[in-house]
Amino acid sequence: PGCSEASPGYFIDDQAGNDASDGKTPATAWKTLTKANSAPLKAGDRLCLRARGSWTVQLKPQGSGSSAAPVVIDKYGAGERPKIAAGASDKDAVVLENFAYVELNNLEVTNQKATPGDYRGIAVVGRDAGTLNHVQIRGCFVHDVTGEVNWIGGDVADNAPGVTFRT
Numbered sequence: 001p002g003c004s005e006a007s008p009g010y011f012i013d014d015q016a017g018n019d020a021s022d023g024k025t026p027a028t029a030w031k032t033l034t035k036a037n038s039a040p041l042k043a044g045d046r047l048c049l050r051a052r053g054s055w056t057v058q059l060k061p062q063g064s065g066s067s068a069a070p071v072v073i074d075k076y077g078a079g080e081r082p083k084i085a086a087g088a089s090d091k092d093a094v095v096l097e098n099f100a101y102v103e104l105n106n107l108e109v110t111n112q113k114a115t116p117g118d119y120r121g122i123a124v125v126g127r128d129a130g131t132l133n134h135v136q137i138r139g140c141f142v143h144d145v146t147g148e149v150n151w152i153g154g155d156v157a158d159n160a161p162g163v164t165f166r167t
Contacts, residue, residue, distance in 0.1 A: 002046075002074035002105055009046025011076065012036050014053040026050075026076065033059050033084070044069035049082035049107070051075045058090040065101030070134055074105040081141060086111035086119070093145075094122045098129040106139040113146040116162035121145045 003009060010023040010030065017023075017031030023039070030036060033055045036047055041063035053075075065071035075082050084107060086093035093111045096102055109121040121142035126132045149163045 002072060003048035003076040005076055007046050007048060007076070009048050009072075010036060010039055010041075011048045011050070012053070013050040014055055015050070017050075033057050037061060041065075041071045043071070043101070045071050047071070047073040048076040049074075051077040051079035051082060053082040054085070055083070056085045057087045058092060058095060059084050060092075060095040060097065061099065061102075064099055065134070067101060067134065070101040070103050070136075071099075072103045072105065073107075074103075075107070081106050081108040081139075083108040083110070085109075091118060092120045092123040095125060096123070096135060097125040098127060098132070099124075099135070100129075100132045101134045103134075103136045103138065104140065105137075107141075109140060109142045110144045111146065112144040116146050116148040119145055119147045 005026050011026050013029035017029040019030050019032055019035040021028040023030040034057060037060050041047060041061055043066035047061055084093050093109045111119045111121055113119060122137060124135050147162060
């Protein structure tokens with residue numbers, strides 16, 4: 001149960017979309033993820049990104065699904081996965097914060113910075129939210145994340161870009 005052009009949901013098209021539209025069909029799709037991030041998603045909703053689309057900003061959807069009807073975030077149309085590249089000031093490219101019963105499918109995610117740091121491709125975060133059930137990530141291609149790993153212990157001779165021992 002992903003996205004198709006006939007699916008009920010919200011559609012985002014980086015080329016032909018318009019944030020002043022209702023977003024409910026491919027013909028009336030929104031253009032930006034900023035608009036998508038402001039729409040509270042509820043049980044059974046779909047957030048559908050155009051195949052081959054590309055955005056340079058964080059995807060941080062709001063809401064939650066239910067056990068009977070998760071929220072599905074997926075691509076629609078034929079072609080390559082939609083690409084989300086974190087913006088210059090974004091620590092995470094995709095954030096699911098306090099979001100339960102969600103299925104994230106078929107996205108390409110990057111977060112490449114000039115130097116390694118505390119960066120992530122997809123972050124699942126629970127802040128005083130209890131248990132977050134049914135968070136599924138499928139068919140996503142996460143690459144080129146300039147993250148940093150700090151290990152307690154190890155030999156400093158093994159330090160490499162993005163990996164620091166004995167911190």
